[in-house]
Amino acid sequence: MPTDTMPSGDILTLDAVSLSFGGTQALSDISFSVGKGELFAVIGPNGAGKTSMFNCLSGVYRPQAGSITINGESILGKRPDVVARLGIARMFQNIELFDNLTVLDNIKLGRHIHLRYNTIEAALRIGRARQAERDARRFAEDLIEFLSLQSVRNYPVGMLPYGVKKRVELGRALAMEPSLLLLDEPVAGMNVEETEDMARYILDIRSEMGITMIMVEHDMKLVMDLADRVLVLDFGRRIALGEPAAVQSDPAVLAAYLGAAESGHA
């Protein structure tokens, strides 16, 4: 199997993407494609450019050079909410939920990018607004079941343990029905059991929903167990791209991690 493209067709393509902050080159001439249904991981030592890449993919940063397309459409220069409507959803590393709202309401909020009705209809809860609200609720309820959140569905998110909050955050992103889901360190701060649960949900999302995912993660075991392909960045450059086993034994990757460990950046 070729390592640069997947046979099922590419959903995301980056071509010669470069991003700098003053004198710091955060991303340097990065090109790769992600295939439909693929679980793709991005790794690299601290400061390698992983977060910068996610920020480019979600419309937070605009690279100075190169192109990024999702389903053939450019996302460059588009606001994060527009990028979300084009099909890219992000599960944040630092949970970005409304603590005072319930699990159900937080997940329903993710659905709102799909709701199309005017303010008067919404205020009166008539016509399309009522139907859309019903659909949003049904969709959220299905996700609550999928993520085993039934027992906490009416709890305010603020009072839930960290691992459960992360699952709600995942539900909010899934409610957007993305074609590409960005997972920003999905198991950071989790214990072994929570990590195993999250790994299972990620695999279920791929097999049952067929959603393409890109995961930035420091947990190497998780990356090597789950990912179809792994992109390795170091100082903003692409140093390897391939299947986990090949990447793991790549001399350039070993050197990057060894160098980072010696200088305290791993």
Ligand SMILES: Nc1ncnc2c1ncn2[C@@H]1O[C@H](COP(=O)(O)OP(=O)(O)OP(=O)(O)O)[C@@H](O)[C@H]1O
């Ligand atoms: N907003 C910014 N302003 C200035 N420099 C930045 C900014 N964001 C990132 N950088 C720089 O770009 C480089 C890449 O940083 P980035 O956060 O993308 O790396 P990372 O791989 O996500 O690191 P970590 O694993 O520590 O989260 C670093 O040198 C960083 O200092």
